[in-house]
Amino acid sequence: MNWPVALVVQAFLCLMSCAPSFASGVVSLNLCTDQLLVLLAPERVAALEPLARDPALSFVAAEAAHLPMVRADAEAVLRLKPDLVLAGQYGAQMTVALLKARGLKIIQVEEPQDFVAIATQVMRIARLLGVEQRGAALVARMQARLAALPSRKRGSALVWEAGGWTSGPGSLADAALHAAGWRESGTGGRIGLEALLANPPDLLVTETAPSTPSMATNLAWHPALRGIARRTIPPELLTCGGPFSVGAAELLAR
Amino acid sequence: MIALNGFSASLGGHAVLADIRFSAGPGEFVAICGPNGAGKTTFLRALAGLLPGSRRPDPREMAYVEQGARCAWNLTISEVAALGRLPYGDMNAAAITRALDSCGVRHLAERRIGEVSGGQARRAMLARAFATSPKALLLDEPVADLDPHAAHEILHLLASFAKAGGLVIAVLHAVDLAAAYATRMVVMAEGRIMADDAPLAALPAAAKCFGLELGEDRSPRLLYSRHLGEH
Amino acid sequence: MRAGLLLWASVAGLAIASLLVGGAGFGIPDWLILWDIRVPRTALAILVGGGLGISGAVLQGALRNPLADPGLLGIGGCAAFGAILVFYWGISALFAPALPAGAMIGAALGCATLMAFAGQALSGPSLILAGIALSAFASAFIALALSLAPNPFALAEITFWLMGGLEDRSLSHLALAAPPILLGCAILLRLGRRLDALSLGESTAATLGLDVSRTLLLCCAGVTLAVGAGAAVAGGIGFVGLVVPHLLRPLVGQRPGAVLAPSLAGGAALLLGADLLARLAPLLLPLGSEPRLGVLTALLGAPFLVRIARQVAP
Numbered sequence: 001m002n003w004p005v006a007l008v009v010q011a012f013l014c015l016m017s018c019a020p021s022f023a024s025g026v027v028s029l030n031l032c033t034d035q036l037l038v039l040l041a042p043e044r045v046a047a048l049e050p051l052a053r054d055p056a057l058s059f060v061a062a063e064a065a066h067l068p069m070v071r072a073d074a075e076a077v078l079r080l081k082p083d084l085v086l087a088g089q090y091g092a093q094m095t096v097a098l099l100k101a102r103g104l105k106i107i108q109v110e111e112p113q114d115f116v117a118i119a120t121q122v123m124r125i126a127r128l129l130g131v132e133q134r135g136a137a138l139v140a141r142m143q144a145r146l147a148a149l150p151s152r153k154r155g156s157a158l159v160w161e162a163g164g165w166t167s168g169p170g171s172l173a174d175a176a177l178h179a180a181g182w183r184e185s186g187t188g189g190r191i192g193l194e195a196l197l198a199n200p201p202d203l204l205v206t207e208t209a210p211s212t213p214s215m216a217t218n219l220a221w222h223p224a225l226r227g228i229a230r231r232t233i234p235p236e237l238l239t240c241g242g243p244f245s246v247g248a249a250e251l252l253a254r
Numbered sequence: 255m256i257a258l259n260g261f262s263a264s265l266g267g268h269a270v271l272a273d274i275r276f277s278a279g280p281g282e283f284v285a286i287c288g289p290n291g292a293g294k295t296t297f298l299r300a301l302a303g304l305l306p307g308s309r310r311p312d313p314r315e316m317a318y319v320e321q322g323a324r325c326a327w328n329l330t331i332s333e334v335a336a337l338g339r340l341p342y343g344d345m346n347a348a349a350i351t352r353a354l355d356s357c358g359v360r361h362l363a364e365r366r367i368g369e370v371s372g373g374q375a376r377r378a379m380l381a382r383a384f385a386t387s388p389k390a391l392l393l394d395e396p397v398a399d400l401d402p403h404a405a406h407e408i409l410h411l412l413a414s415f416a417k418a419g420g421l422v423i424a425v426l427h428a429v430d431l432a433a434a435y436a437t438r439m440v441v442m443a444e445g446r447i448m449a450d451d452a453p454l455a456a457l458p459a460a461a462k463c464f465g466l467e468l469g470e471d472r473s474p475r476l477l478y479s480r481h482l483g484e485h
Numbered sequence: 486m487r488a489g490l491l492l493w494a495s496v497a498g499l500a501i502a503s504l505l506v507g508g509a510g511f512g513i514p515d516w517l518i519l520w521d522i523r524v525p526r527t528a529l530a531i532l533v534g535g536g537l538g539i540s541g542a543v544l545q546g547a548l549r550n551p552l553a554d555p556g557l558l559g560i561g562g563c564a565a566f567g568a569i570l571v572f573y574w575g576i577s578a579l580f581a582p583a584l585p586a587g588a589m590i591g592a593a594l595g596c597a598t599l600m601a602f603a604g605q606a607l608s609g610p611s612l613i614l615a616g617i618a619l620s621a622f623a624s625a626f627i628a629l630a631l632s633l634a635p636n637p638f639a640l641a642e643i644t645f646w647l648m649g650g651l652e653d654r655s656l657s658h659l660a661l662a663a664p665p666i667l668l669g670c671a672i673l674l675r676l677g678r679r680l681d682a683l684s685l686g687e688s689t690a691a692t693l694g695l696d697v698s699r700t701l702l703l704c705c706a707g708v709t710l711a712v713g714a715g716a717a718v719a720g721g722i723g724f725v726g727l728v729v730p731h732l733l734r735p736l737v738g739q740r741p742g743a744v745l746a747p748s749l750a751g752g753a754a755l756l757l758g759a760d761l762l763a764r765l766a767p768l769l770l771p772l773g774s775e776p777r778l779g780v781l782t783a784l785l786g787a788p789f790l791v792r793i794a795r796q797v798a799p
Contacts, residue, residue, distance in 0.1 A: 162638055163638065163641075192652075193508065193522060193652075193653050194507045194514070195508045197509065197518050212573070212634070212636040213572060213573065213575055213577075214573065214637075214638040214642060215638075215645060216638040217636065219653055222521075222653060222655055224517055224521035227517065299688070302692050304691060310691075310692075313693050313694035316692065317692070318688070318689060318692035319689070320686060320688050323686070323689065325685060326550075327549075327684050327740065333738075333740055337681060337684065337685060338693075340678065340695070
C-alpha cells in the first residue's frame with residue numbers, strides 16, 4: 001500500500017481511539033508486583049494498581065505517585081494494550097481469567113515468605129522484563145545488608161498484627177525475626193490480649209500506628225501492654241516481600 | 255366555674271368550633287349532645303385546656319376522662335385510682351379509698367384492670383377522676399359502650415356528684431339518658447351551640463339536629479331502679 | 486424491695502465471676518490483667534447493660550408500648566453510626582470525648598425521630614415498623630461509612646458495630662463512657678411518676694398537670710446519654726431493654742415507674758451474664774473467637790419479641 005494512504009489510515013485510527021496506547025508496557029495488578037516493577041523497570045510501567053501509592057502499604061509510594069494507575073478492571077487493562085501483565089495468586093481472579101481468555105501474557109507470582117524466595121522472585125521478574133543486571137544488583141545489595149546484621153542470639157519475639165493475629169513460623173515476618181537473631185514465639189493464629197499478657201514475649205513487634213484509626217490497629221496500643229519491650233515496624237516493609245524487607249530485620253537487630 | 259368566651263378552633267384549615275360562648279358552675283350536670291362531627295369532643299377538650307389557646311384549669315380542681323379511656327398497662331384498680339393523686343404528688347390512701355368506694359369498685363381494688371368487665375373498668379377510670387377530689391368532672395362519652403345497668407349506675411353517680419355541689423360536663427350520645435339525668439343540655443351541630451337550656455326545653459333543638467321527630471310513645475322500655483337486680 | 490435486693494446481689498455475683506474469667510484462664514489473674522482488662526470490661530458491662538435496661542423501661546413507658554427497645558427502635562444503630570463517623574475519620578484520635586459525643590448526637594437524632602412518631606399514637610406493631618425502618622437506615626449508613634473509611638480494616642469491623650462487643654476495652658474507654666451513662670441513668674430514674682401518668686394517654690396526663698413535652702424531652706435526654714455512650718464503646722447491642730422490663734414486671738408490678746430501677750439492675754445482670762458466656766464459649770467449645778455480645782442478646786431476645794408481640798396484637 002502506498003505510504004500517504006497508510007499515514008492517513010494510521011492518523012484516522014489514532015483519532016478514533018481516544019485513549020493513549022502504550023505499545024510496549026507492563027501492567028501490574030498486585031501491590032507486591034507493583035513494587036518490584038517500580039524498583040526494576042519504572043520506565044516500562046504501563047499502569048500500576050492504586051494501592052502502590054499508599055504510603056502505609058507500599059515502599060515505593062513516592063515513585064508510584066507519578067506513574068499511571070489502573071483499577072483491576074479487564075476493560076481498562078485491555079485498553080492499555082500491555083505486552084505483559086503481572087498479578088498475584090489471589091485477588092482480581094476474575095479480571096485475570098478474562099485477560100487470559102483474551103490472549104494477554106499474564107504471569108502470576110506467589111508471595112515470597114523468606115529472603116531466599118525474595119531473591120528468586122526478583123530474578124524471575126527481572127528476567128521477564130529483560131533487566132537481569134538490575135535484578136542482580138538489587139539482590140546483591142539485599143544480601144550484603146543481611147550479612148551485615150549482627151549475629152547475636154536474642155530472646156523470644158512475637159509479631160502481633162492488627163486484630164490479634166500472630167505471624168507464625170514460615171512467614172516473612174518470621175524470616176526477619178530470625179535474621180535479627182530472635183526466636184519466633186507466634187504460631188500463626190490469633191492470640192487474645194489476656195493470653196499475651198499471661199505469657200509475654202521478650203519483645204513485642206507491632207506495626208507503626210497508622211494515620212487512620214481502626215479498632216484492629218488500635219489494639220496494639222492497649223495500656224496493658226506498656227510493660228513489654230516494643231519494636232514497631234513500618235508496615236510497608238513486610239506487607240510484601242521485596243528487597244526492602246531486609247529493613248525490617250535491621251530494625252529488629254538494633 | 256368553667257367558661258369559654260368566644261373560643262374558636264380549626265383543624266387542618268377546617269373550622270371545628272366557631273365562636274363558642276359557654277359557662278357553667280357548681281351543682282350543674284351539663285350534657286353535651288349532637289350528631290357526629292359536631293365538635294363535642296373538641297369542645298370538651300377546649301374546656302379541659304387541651305387545645306392551643308384554651309386556658310388550662312388547675313389540675314387539682316378538674317378531672318378529665320377522655321373517650322374510650324384506657325390504661326396502657328395492666329395496673330391494679332387501686333393503682334389506677336392512685337394516678338388521680340398526681341396533681342397533689344401524694345398517695346393519700348383515704349382519698350383513694352373514698353374514690354373507689356364512690357364508684358363501687360372498692361372490692362375490686364387488687365384486681366387488674368384488664369381482667370374486669372367493661373363497666374367495672376370504666377368505673378375504675380372514674381375512680382381515678384374522683385381520687386383527685388375535683389370540683390369539676392369533664393367526661394367524654396363515659397357510658398358509650400356499657401350495658402344499660404352499668405350506664406345508669408354511672409350516670410346516677412355523676413348526678414349525685416353534681417347534687418353534692420360538683421360540676422359535671424359530659425358528652426353523651428344517648429339523648430334520652432342525658433335528658434333523664436342532666437340538669438342542662440347543650441346541643442351542638444357543626445361547631446356551634448344550637449341550644450343551651452334545661453333538657454326538656456332543649457329537646458326540640460336536639461331533634462332538629464339529628465333529623466328526628468320529637469314525640470311521645472307508650473312502647474315498653476327498660477327502666478332503672480337502684481333497688482332491682484344489683485350487679 | 487426484695488426483688489431489688491436479689492437483683493443487685495446477682496449483679497455483684499456476676500461481677501465477681503466476670504473478674505475471674507478471661508483469656509488468661511480461670512481464677513484471680515495477675516494485677517495487670519485484672520486492673521487493665523477485666524475491671525474495665527466488667528464495669529462497662531454493668532454500665533452499658535444497666536443503661537440499656539433502664540432505657541428500654543423508659544421508652545416503653547413513654548411510648549406506651551411493651552415492644553420498645555433502644556436497639557430494636559434504631560436508636561442504638563443511630564448512635565453507632567455517629568460513633569463510626571467520629572472514630573474512623575480520626576476525630577476521636579484528636580479529642581477522645583468526641584467519640585461518645587458523636588454517638589450521643591446520633592442517638593439524639595434517632596430518639597427525636599421516634600418521639601415524633603409517638604405523637605401520632607402508633608399502635609404496637611406500627612411503632613416497631615417505624616423503628617425497623619430507622620434501624621435499616623442506620624445499618625445502611627454504617628455499611629456505607631465503613632466501606633468509605635480510610636483504614637482498610639474498617640469494613641471488617643462492621644460486625645463489631647452492628648453486633649456489639651466488650652473485648653479488650655481499657656480504663657480509658659470506661660472513663661469516656663461512665664460519666665454520660667451515669668448522668669443518663671440519673672435522669673431516667675426520676676421519671677417514674679411522670680411515666681405512670683402517661684399510662685392514661687398524653688391528653689389525660691396533661692390534664693393531671695404533667696408537662697408532656699418536657700417529659701418526653703427528659704426521656705430523650707436520658708436515653709441519648711445512656712444508650713449513646715454505651716454504643717460508643719460497645720457497638721450495637723439490642724434486646725436488653727426489651728427483655729429485662731418484660732421479665733421483671735411480674736415481680737415488681739405493671740406500673741412503669743415501678744420497673745425503672747429494677748430494669749437498671751436487671752440490664753446490668755443480663756449483659757454481665759451474656760459477656761461471661763461470650764468469654765466462656767471459646768474456652769469450652771472449639772470456637773476461633775468470642776461470639777459477638779449482640780448476637781447472644783439477640784438469640785435471647787428474638788423469641789421474647791415474638792412472645793410479647795403476640796400478646797400485644799394476637
